[in-house]
Amino acid sequence: MKETFYNSAKKGLRSPWMIGQFVIWAILIFGSLIIAMFLQYSSLSTNQLPVFALVLNIVALFCGGFVTARKSEYQGWIAGGIQGTLYILIILLLAFLAFDTFTTIHPLWLSMLAFGGGALGGIAGIQTKKNKKSF
Template identity: 25%
Template sequence: MKKMMQGVLAYGVGFIFLAMLFFSGVLALLLRFTAMEYQTLNQIALIAGITILAAGGLLSAYKTEQKGWLSGGLTGFIFVAMMVLFQVIFENTWISLPQLSYFGGLLIAAWLGGMIGVNLPRSSQKR
């Protein structure tokens, strides 16, 4: 259980936060220095979010080497729960129905990424 939580928190959620931070900076630069419309950037952000959550679930399951559905699901759940918590605390609003479907898509992406990640081949290190 310790290995799973380490994989989920350190590798999965940590990767997601770093990747989201980096990608939000890239989107801010695109919004500032290009003539791209907000709607286009919104669609890019949606695709990037789903991809990043799937990669985070994949990484956490790859590192835990067991129960990919659980480690990917936990990774997605922890990230989504933190997003909801931040919104409730800092914006003082509850989640809307479109946000609920977006968060559900993020959970499914992390869950599927975990199922893929646990089945990736391992590098064999024979000495």
């Protein structure tokens, strides 16, 4: 029996959605610290920072979608895409409420990029799942 979104969210911290968000935010924090160390202690210029930030976000979304799809009963691309959408909603909410600003990329393009990155991770995650069910 397929698990509904509501039932999977009732698991609390063991929910695939919470674990996926934790993975995304952990990768972002760790990656940001590494990039900051490279900026401080190497000849890396700050002009390249937007490219590094975009790549770091895509990698984090891919990994979050991967983990969510492995732990979820949903189709992989849906689970990863929802995870990317949840992430981008949190980012847009934080940008608007905390910093009273908006992103430099149009929110629609940013949402599509986040959905796509999470969906690709979800596709990869569901393919590596051991107990795949065929239809």
